[in-house]
Amino acid sequence: MAPNGEAYVANPSAPEGFSRFASSRISPAGPHRTIYLAGTACVRPSDGTWPGVKENADGSLVLDVRVQTAAVLENIDSLIKGATGGKGCVQNLIDAVVYIVDMDRDYAGMNEEWNKVFPTRAVAPARATIGVKQLPDPRMLVEVKAVAVVEF
Template identity: 90%
Template sequence: MAPNGDAYVVNPGAPEGNSRFANVRISPASSHRTIYVAGTACVRPSDGTWPGVAQNADGSFALDVRVQTAAVLENIDNLIKGATNGKGGVQNLIDAVVYIVDMDRDYSGMNEEWNKVFPTRAVAPARATIGVKQLPDPRMLVEVKAVAIVEF
């Protein structure tokens, strides 16, 4: 185990490229583990598809923040489940940072999808939402970085 815990990588055989980060960091602890989820987008790690993204005839993209947000949260759920052998999921999030490209246009749609997964404050993680100029890929409208606690 590294000093900052165990790493979980969705596709450990994929080339690392320019960005080197674990999809999840699992901190050492006795009865529970803290799961640190790296910034996650809507792209599916399993097949490279982009929910909420359609390419127009002119090469531009038609983007849907609601579909992207739902996919991001599903990706995070799958990451946590994978890293914990199914012991945790998105409902274990205690903190999240949402990065969004256009707050005026996309905040309400992102928030509607978020509220489907977390219907009350009693079950929702702490959250900050930050407007950013751009994300690493022009197809991305939303990215989420999160922390979860899972009993082991």
């Protein structure tokens, strides 16, 4: 194990050039393990599909922040479950940073989907939402970086 914990990669068969970072890192020791999740988008690691992204015949994109946000949270859930052997899930998040490309247009839709997964403050992680000029891929409207704690 590396000094900064154990790496978990959602699709270990993907070429190294596709992703040179771990999907998450699990802290080195203790009964409660901290999992640091890299920025996660809506793209499915298993098959490369992009929920919330449709391409028109002319090549223009139609993007849906609600569908993307739901997919991001589902991907985070899968990452935590995979990294913990099913012992944790998205409900184990303690902190999150949401990066969003257009706050005026997309914040409300992102927040509605977020609130479906975390319906009360009592169960929601601490969260910051940051407007950014762009994300690594033009299909991305939202990306979430998060931290979870899971009892092993």
